[in-house]
Amino acid sequence: xxxxxxxxxxxxxxxxxxxxxxxxxxxxxxxxxxxxxxxxxxxxxxxxxxxxxxxxxxxxxxxxxxxxxxxxxxxxxxxxxxxxxxxxxxxxxxxxxxxxxxxxxxxxxxxxxxxxxxxxxxxxxxxxxxxxxxxxxxxxxxxxxxxxxxxxxxxxxxxxxxxxxxxxxxxxxxxxxxxxxxxxxxxxxxxxxxxxxxxxxxxxxxxxxxxxxxxxxxxxxxxxxxxxxxxxxxxxxxxxxxxxxxxxxxxxxxxxxxxxxxxxxxxxxxxxxxxxxxxxxxxxxxxxxxxxxxxxxxxxxxx
Numbered sequence: 001x002x003x004x005x006x007x008x009x010x011x012x013x014x015x016x017x018x019x020x021x022x023x024x025x026x027x028x029x030x031x032x033x034x035x036x037x038x039x040x041x042x043x044x045x046x047x048x049x050x051x052x053x054x055x056x057x058x059x060x061x062x063x064x065x066x067x068x069x070x071x072x073x074x075x076x077x078x079x080x081x082x083x084x085x086x087x088x089x090x091x092x093x094x095x096x097x098x099x100x101x102x103x104x105x106x107x108x109x110x111x112x113x114x115x116x117x118x119x120x121x122x123x124x125x126x127x128x129x130x131x132x133x134x135x136x137x138x139x140x141x142x143x144x145x146x147x148x149x150x151x152x153x154x155x156x157x158x159x160x161x162x163x164x165x166x167x168x169x170x171x172x173x174x175x176x177x178x179x180x181x182x183x184x185x186x187x188x189x190x191x192x193x194x195x196x197x198x199x200x201x202x203x204x205x206x207x208x209x210x211x212x213x214x215x216x217x218x219x220x221x222x223x224x225x226x227x228x229x230x231x232x233x234x235x236x237x238x239x240x241x242x243x244x245x246x247x248x249x250x251x252x253x254x255x256x257x258x259x260x261x262x263x264x265x266x267x268x269x270x271x272x273x274x275x276x277x278x279x280x281x282x283x284x285x286x287x288x289x290x291x292x293x294x295x296x297x298x299x300x301x302x303x
Contacts, residue, residue, distance in 0.1 A: 010048065012041040012056045019060050020044075020075075028076045028153055029212050029237040043078045047071070077154040081232075084122035086129050086173035089227065092256045093133045095275050100223050101137060103252050104146075107222075113145040117221045117248070119211065120229035121150035124161025125170070127204050128196055130225070132178045135200070142199060149217065151209035161206045164196035211241065220250040227277075228258035235264070242269040246281065255279040 014034060021032035032040055044059065051071060053059050062068040063075055087093060096116075104114040118127040127150035135141055152158055165186060171179060171194050183194040209215070211229070224245055230238045245255050246269050257263070257277040266272060266279060274280040 010041075010045060010055065012037055012044070016056045016060055020056075020063070023060070023063050023072065024076060024079060027072050027212070028080075028210055029233045030076065030079055031232065031234055032079070040079065044075065047074060047078055050074075073155065077156055080154050082122045082152075082154060082157050084125045084228075086125045086171060087133075087175075088126065088129075088173070089259055089277075091276055092225070092227075092278065093129065095254065095256075095278055096130065096223055097133060097137045100252075100254055101134060104222055105138065108141075108144045108146070113147075113219070114141070115146075115219060115221045115250075116148045116223045117217075117225065118148060118150040119209075119224060119226040121152050121157075121161060121206065122154075123157050123166075123170075124150060124164065124204075124206065125166075125173075126150070126225055126227070127161070127206075128164070128182075128200065129174075131200050131203050132174070132182050135182070136178060142203075146203060148204045149221075150204050150206045152206075153208065153210045155208050158206050158208050164201050165193050166195075168192045168194065212237075215244065215248065217248070220253070221248055222250050222253045223256065224249055224253065225256045227256055228261070231258060231261050239264065242271070246270050249281060251281060253280065 014037065017032060017034065017037050017040060020040065021030075024030040024032055041056075044056065048054070048056070048059055051059065051062060053062065063072045108114055116130055118130065121127050127148050130148060134146075150161065152161075165188060167188060168191075171183070174183070179194065182197055182200050184197055186193050186195045226245065230241060233241075242263055249255060254274065255263075255271070255278070257279070259277060261277060263269065263271050263279055267282070270282050271279040272282045
């Protein structure tokens with residue numbers, strides 16, 4: 001039996017939705033509430049077509065199985081909303097340039113490094129916005145030990161970000177002077193687009209990473225952007241992440257969250273509010289920064 005073209009015969013029962021929720025929650029912390037049934041059904045219909053399955057029950061059996069590991073990744077990708085814009089929430093970029101950059105410049109002069117993590121980077125707009133904004137303030141960063149790690153759970157958006165080619169409709173938020181300096185015009189399928197220049201691209205490492213798993217980095221970050229990511233997690237999952245972000249942050253660093261996200265009890269995990277949805281380490285915590293981020297133990301790799 002082939003999946004009908006209009007999908008009218010394919011229905012997602014609440015029981016199957018709950019079972020898919022358990023799979024997605026265990027794999028990536030995603031919540032599939034009953035009110036999201038229509039959205040889940042719509043997004044996973046394509047995966048049924050791709051796998052040749054005819055029912056959501058059969059698809060559930062696949063993603064539950066050992067053989068379904070690859071499809072679980074594709075399911076999470078299908079269920080994840082990847083919406084981002086260049087220079088979204090611009091006040092964070094000002095805090096980065098006004099407060100973090102001067103400290104980083106002092107570190108660099110002493111032979112140190114400057115590291116930023118864009119966690120949940122989507123199509124790369126956040127990471128490229130960070131680079132353009134900082135290079136505009138201090139072009140000498142091109143010759144410094146300055147790098148950005150940009151991660152996302154979705155391999156498709158990581159591939160898009162690595163290519164660094166954006167249709168013109170996606171670059172509206174970039175000031176013209178920055179677009180002229182850091183991008184070059186190109187064509188994608190005959191349509192106008194812009195590509196980031198190589199000197200900017202080489203400052204960013206795009207990697208696939210599930211925040212629920214171990215974090216394979218061995219150095220702390222001067223700034224962590226995790227914006228509009230944890231809003232999709234439930235309370236316990238969010239609470240499990242705050243101490244890990246705290247450990248991954250340098251003593252004078254900042255954690256930036258999305259406009260509707262908050263650390264529920266910042267004092268309990270050693271954070272203080274230092275700006276709009278911006279957190280820094282409390283004074284008592286700044287001298288005890290660890291280079292190991294994960295309760296599961298230090299893992300190999302470098303930022």
